[in-house]
Amino acid sequence: MYGLGLFKGLSITLKNLILVNRTNTIQYPDKKASILDLAKNEKKNLILYIIKNPLNTVKSFLGLISITQHAPQHPRFRGEEFSWYEERCTGCASCAKYCPLGIIKIVTDQTGKNYQEGQSYDIETFDIDIGRCMFCGLCVEACPYDALHMGSGFEESQYQRDNLVINVEKLKKTEKKPSHWFRPQLASKKDYSPFDDEVKWDSVGRHQKPTQKDLKNKWIRSDIE
Amino acid sequence: MSVNNELVTVNFGPQHPSMHGVFRMRVTLDGETIVDIEPVFGYLHRGTEKLTEERTYVQIVTLTDRLDYVASMSNNLAYVSAVEKLCSIEVPKRAKYIRVIVAELQRIASHLMATGFLLQDLGTFGTPLMYCFREREKILDLFEILCGARITLSYMRPGGIFQDTPNEFWSELETFMDNIPGQINELESLITGNEIVLSRTRNIGVLSPEDVINGSLSGPMLRASRVKWDLRKANAYEIYDELDFEIPIGATGDTFDRYLVRVKEMKESIKIINQCAKLIKPGPVRNEDVPLVIRAPENEAYAAVEGPKGELGFYLVSDGGISPYRCKIRAPSFMNLTLLKEMAIGGKIGDLIVNFGSIDIVLGEVDR
Amino acid sequence: MSFNQLYIFVGDLLPFLPDQIVFIFSGLSMAITICTFILGIGAIYTWFERRVLAKFQSRVGPNRWGPFGLLQPIADAIKLILKEDIIPRAADKSVFIVAPIIFLATTLLVYSFIPIGDDSQLGGLNVALLFVLGITSINALTVFMAGWASKNKYAILGSIRAVAMLISYEVPMAVSLMGVVMLSESLSLVDIVNSQSSMPFILIQPLGALTFLIAAIAEMSRAPFDMVEAESELIGGYQTEYAGMKFAVFQLSEFLTPIFTAAFFTVLFLGGDSGFSFIPGIIWFASKTFLVTSILLWFRATWPRLRIDQIMGFAWKVLMPAAILNTLLVGLEIVFLNENYLFQILINSIVVCIFIYLIANILGQKKLILRNPVPSELANMDAN
Ligand code: SF4
Ligand code: SF4
Numbered sequence: 001m002y003g004l005g006l007f008k009g010l011s012i013t014l015k016n017l018i019l020v021n022r023t024n025t026i027q028y029p030d031k032k033a034s035i036l037d038l039a040k041n042e043k044k045n046l047i048l049y050i051i052k053n054p055l056n057t058v059k060s061f062l063g064l065i066s067i068t069q070h071a072p073q074h075p076r077f078r079g080e081e082f083s084w085y086e087e088r089c090t091g092c093a094s095c096a097k098y099c100p101l102g103i104i105k106i107v108t109d110q111t112g113k114n115y116q117e118g119q120s121y122d123i124e125t126f127d128i129d130i131g132r133c134m135f136c137g138l139c140v141e142a143c144p145y146d147a148l149h150m151g152s153g154f155e156e157s158q159y160q161r162d163n164l165v166i167n168v169e170k171l172k173k174t175e176k177k178p179s180h181w182f183r184p185q186l187a188s189k190k191d192y193s194p195f196d197d198e199v200k201w202d203s204v205g206r207h208q209k210p211t212q213k214d215l216k217n218k219w220i221r222s223d224i225e
Numbered sequence: 226m227s228v229n230n231e232l233v234t235v236n237f238g239p240q241h242p243s244m245h246g247v248f249r250m251r252v253t254l255d256g257e258t259i260v261d262i263e264p265v266f267g268y269l270h271r272g273t274e275k276l277t278e279e280r281t282y283v284q285i286v287t288l289t290d291r292l293d294y295v296a297s298m299s300n301n302l303a304y305v306s307a308v309e310k311l312c313s314i315e316v317p318k319r320a321k322y323i324r325v326i327v328a329e330l331q332r333i334a335s336h337l338m339a340t341g342f343l344l345q346d347l348g349t350f351g352t353p354l355m356y357c358f359r360e361r362e363k364i365l366d367l368f369e370i371l372c373g374a375r376i377t378l379s380y381m382r383p384g385g386i387f388q389d390t391p392n393e394f395w396s397e398l399e400t401f402m403d404n405i406p407g408q409i410n411e412l413e414s415l416i417t418g419n420e421i422v423l424s425r426t427r428n429i430g431v432l433s434p435e436d437v438i439n440g441s442l443s444g445p446m447l448r449a450s451r452v453k454w455d456l457r458k459a460n461a462y463e464i465y466d467e468l469d470f471e472i473p474i475g476a477t478g479d480t481f482d483r484y485l486v487r488v489k490e491m492k493e494s495i496k497i498i499n500q501c502a503k504l505i506k507p508g509p510v511r512n513e514d515v516p517l518v519i520r521a522p523e524n525e526a527y528a529a530v531e532g533p534k535g536e537l538g539f540y541l542v543s544d545g546g547i548s549p550y551r552c553k554i555r556a557p558s559f560m561n562l563t564l565l566k567e568m569a570i571g572g573k574i575g576d577l578i579v580n581f582g583s584i585d586i587v588l589g590e591v592d593r
Numbered sequence: 594m595s596f597n598q599l600y601i602f603v604g605d606l607l608p609f610l611p612d613q614i615v616f617i618f619s620g621l622s623m624a625i626t627i628c629t630f631i632l633g634i635g636a637i638y639t640w641f642e643r644r645v646l647a648k649f650q651s652r653v654g655p656n657r658w659g660p661f662g663l664l665q666p667i668a669d670a671i672k673l674i675l676k677e678d679i680i681p682r683a684a685d686k687s688v689f690i691v692a693p694i695i696f697l698a699t700t701l702l703v704y705s706f707i708p709i710g711d712d713s714q715l716g717g718l719n720v721a722l723l724f725v726l727g728i729t730s731i732n733a734l735t736v737f738m739a740g741w742a743s744k745n746k747y748a749i750l751g752s753i754r755a756v757a758m759l760i761s762y763e764v765p766m767a768v769s770l771m772g773v774v775m776l777s778e779s780l781s782l783v784d785i786v787n788s789q790s791s792m793p794f795i796l797i798q799p800l801g802a803l804t805f806l807i808a809a810i811a812e813m814s815r816a817p818f819d820m821v822e823a824e825s826e827l828i829g830g831y832q833t834e835y836a837g838m839k840f841a842v843f844q845l846s847e848f849l850t851p852i853f854t855a856a857f858f859t860v861l862f863l864g865g866d867s868g869f870s871f872i873p874g875i876i877w878f879a880s881k882t883f884l885v886t887s888i889l890l891w892f893r894a895t896w897p898r899l900r901i902d903q904i905m906g907f908a909w910k911v912l913m914p915a916a917i918l919n920t921l922l923v924g925l926e927i928v929f930l931n932e933n934y935l936f937q938i939l940i941n942s943i944v945v946c947i948f949i950y951l952i953a954n955i956l957g958q959k960k961l962i963l964r965n966p967v968p969s970e971l972a973n974m975d976a977n
Contacts, residue, residue, distance in 0.1 A: 004418065005417075005418030005419040005420050005422075005423070006419060006420055006421065006895075006896065008414050008415070008418055008419075009414075009415045009416075009418075009419050009895045009896065010891060010892075010895050012411055012414060012415040012895075013352060013415070013649050013891065013894050013895045014891070015411075016356070016649060016650070016651050017645075017648050017649050022359070022651040023648075023651040023652065023653065024359060024362065024651075025652060025653045027653065032656055032657065061660055062659070062660045063656075063657075063658075063659055063660045063661065063662075072366075073369075074366075074369045074370045074373065074391075075391070076369070076370070076371070076372060076373035076391065077369065077373045078372075078373040078374055098281075098284070098517065100280055100284035100287050100288070134287060134377065135374065135377075136286075136287040136377070136379045137373070137379065138283065138284065138287065138379070141387065141517070142517060150373070179373065180373075180391070181372075181373045181388075182387065182388055184388065184389070187391060233746060235746045235747070235750070241828060242824050242828055243824075243826070254750075257750075257754075257901055257902075344897060347897035347898060348816065348817070348819065348824075348826075348897045348898025349816075349895070349896065349897045349898075350646065350650075350816060350893055350894055351650055352649055352650045352894050352895060355650035355651060355652060356650070356651070359651055415895075419896070419897070421817055421896055421897050421898075421899060422897055424899070424903060425897060425898075425899070425900060425903075434969035434971045435971065438971055450969070451966060451967060451968055451969040452968070452969050452971060453968040453969070473966075474966045474968055475966055476963065476964040476965065476966040476967070477964070482966075485963075573900055573901060573902060574750070574826050574827075574901075575826055575898070575900040575901065576900065578826050
């Protein structure tokens with residue numbers, strides 16, 4: 001009958017009003033805690049909690065208590081806290097060449113090092129301009145020595161554009177929590193989570209040193225006929 | 226007594242709530258009736274085609290993310306197909322299946338967004354839009370599991386996909402696939418039978434089969450006008466020839482049919498994903514012979530896929546270097562926009578907005 | 594406390610004052626109290642509407658400021674007051690400034706006619722119904738003033754739409770009230786409420802109630818008739834150029850109109866504050882009004898907007914015949930059935946069903962039937 005569609009629509013919206021679990025909003029960075037949340041946090045019965053903490057009950061009713069909430073991230077998240085291992089980096093600058101935007105700047109010091117016997121260059125400058133980075137992760141994909149990894153952080157806003165440039169000091173200082181992005185060896189590691197655990201330089205790579213075969217596969221072949 | 230009519234010219238856009246970005250129309254009105262419209266675009270021109278000429282073939286994948294930013298997966302797929310054709314690269318079977326799965330997920334996401342915004346243009350207070358976004362959000366979550374990003378995905382590489390799926394992806398996909406048909410049905414019962422929607426969209430902006438073929442439209446716009454043409458069947462790329470699905474078409478080619486075709490396509494996509502999830506077998510996902518810096522032979526290639534908005538094609542010309550000599554993008558949004566004038570003239574302002582919404586354009590792709 | 598009590602109280606307290614000053618003073622203080630009360634209700638209603646609309650759309654809605662976000666209207670008001678008050682250079686300044694004030698004034702004025710409890714101020718006026726209808730139609734003028742003075746094409750389009758629509762819907766609205774007036778034999782709102790003590794009018798004349806409700810929704814230009822500020826078409830309609838406090842005034846009046854419409858509907862068709870059992874009348878009145886506002890909100894959350902020609906056609910082709918039919922029916926029933934309410938209810942419900950069915954068919958249900966798609970011959974990939 002004519003007009004039935006209108007009422008069908010009304011019933012759908014009503015259904016969505018009543019079914020509270022349809023809402024999947026995540027309130028970031030924090031959320032006003034209801035009594036239910038508080039009781040659940042302490043793993044207590046709701047009534048027991050209200051009797052024991054009358055003050056908190058009133059406070060949460062007035063909206064004075066907030067609990068922090070984070071957006072769920074997945075281990076492959078491509079965030080801006082790059083994890084860079086000084087010990088692994090050879091200064092080959094593959095990452096810099098491979099970045100589509102050319103925002104990685106590497107200057108190496110060749111004096112005093114016998115790099116031909118497997119020693120790496122001394123890295124003087126390693127700047128990543130996060131302000132222009134688009135987190136494509138191609139630099140990570142390009143690094144043949146597993147020295148550069150994506151991180152999971154994303155709360156790095158700054159007041160000055162200059163502060164957005166990550167330099168060697170910052171890279172050395174940041175906590176090394178590499179993401180799973182393009183690092184299957186980390187993904188296969190049991191109970192490693194990029195959000196909590198740190199990884200040492202010697203256990204982050206696929207191998208201690210790249211073999212000739214690896215290098216060949218990645219770099220030497222230039223055409224594919 | 227004679228009434229002296231004076232035409233009014235109004236600028237719709239570039240800053241307007243329903244211009245889907247920064248599109249601009251110079252509309253000449255006679256009261257509420259549209260006499261003439263003149264589309265103006267280019268506000269989002271970033272020179273993507275020129276930029277490709279100084280990027281290596283893999284780096285361009287990141288540029289394609291930003292063309293149609295609500296359907297990055299399809300863009301990636303179209304581009305890497307072109308590169309694979311150019312350099313005749315083999316793609317492993319498993320990678321093909323995964324590509325089809327993500328492309329169809331992306332189609333659902335994009336169609337959900339198109340439907341939501343069409344209803345927003347019709348004047349609902351955001352309710353269907355929010356329902357659509359709620360479901361789209363789950364698809365973006367799946368993408369985040371796959372590749373760590375939600376919009377600008379850069380998921381595919383010439384010769385496969387960048388990395389195999391993590392284990393939790395398949396269980397998440399299953400819960401999503403259990404859930405989504407119900408949600409789409411609910412959306413349909415909210416919209417399809419609604420008399421106000423019907424009276425606003427039936428017989429509005431009708432395009433005949435001749436019109437759409439002459440205008441070289443593609444995608445749901447084409448199929449709504451009774452033309453049964455879909456690259457997934459006509460040119461079965463990837464593994465679409467092994468899959469069983471229908472090509473839905475519309476009855477009259479009006480705005481309502483364009484909406485209905487999208488909803489039906491979402492249901493077909495669900496079918497496709499379910500089949501793929503059954504058929505997929507373990508194996509390599511990336512052709513290991515493809516280096517990071519590809520040096521393509523002197524050649525040219527055109528590859529197109531059926532994106533959510535229509536035929537999305539990349540035409541690459543190589544001079545033997547590490548980046549293409551020329552790249553031409555056939556953007557479906559841009560082509561579909563060409564018939565806006567035919568659809569809108571003679572209608573009311575409300576019809577103009579609804580017609581425009583039913584085309585489903587993304588300005589990133591129109592202006593490139 | 595009523596006006597009379599206040600008048601006597603002030604007179605006793607300050608006996609040296611002349612009578613006129615006491616009169617004016619008590620009248621003013623009464624008016625200010627009522628206005629503040631209504632504006633407060635309007636502020637809470639903005640919170641309610643946003644919150645419930647969010648729940649309909651499975652969002653969260655305002656919840657940061659105060660318990661459940663209840664202080665949100667205050668935050669909004671502060672923000673809007675602090676905003677720069679922009680007047681376009683090409684605008685007609687005085688009209689531009691005056692329009693929102695008149696809009697708010699008329700919106701507040703009509704509230705004083707609503708009879709709540711036994712002590713209502715102006716509801717007992719013998720032409721109250723006509724007065725309310727007259728004042729609400731001033732809104733059309735203010736909207737046009739605002740649109741014209743803004744010197745903006747969107748604003749002018751919006752205000753032209755407003756005038757066309759408001760004038761059209763005024764007619765069926767007024768005609769649909771004829772039934773109410775005939776049944777209660779009075780134009781005074783208090784009498785109308787009193788004559789519904791045995792049976793609310795919505796049962797006796799459902800067609801009239803339906804017509805009135807639809808016309809009233811159109812009159813305050815809410816979804817699905819929100820042609821006037823049609824966001825996706827005209828940006829903000831007549832409000833496009835308004836900012837800061839003037840915009841806030843418009844918004845507030847806009848949020849006050851649905852409450853008034855609901856209250857008016859309650860008075861006319863739901864029996865006002867009359868109810869059964871010991872619950873006081875004011876609670877009955879508030880809950881009925883609340884129910885009607887919620888239903889209006891529900892419509893707003895669900896339905897899309899109609900097109901301008903469809904809206905005008907609906908007024909003249911559907912609502913007008915419905916209103917006339919209702920008047921005719923009620924008139925005949927008063928003459929022939931003479932207070933046999935049950936029989937009237939039966940007849941009227943049957944008539945409503947027949948009417949809706951007929952209108953549905955005349956309006957062209959056939960046009961909306963979906964046909965089966967046939968592939969075109971021009972390019973069919975199955976063919977080859
Ligand atoms: S993530 Fe992409 S844009 Fe950012 S530094 Fe690495 S390669 Fe460059
Ligand atoms: S590619 Fe890796 S090893 Fe080479 S410079 Fe970059 S981070 Fe260091």
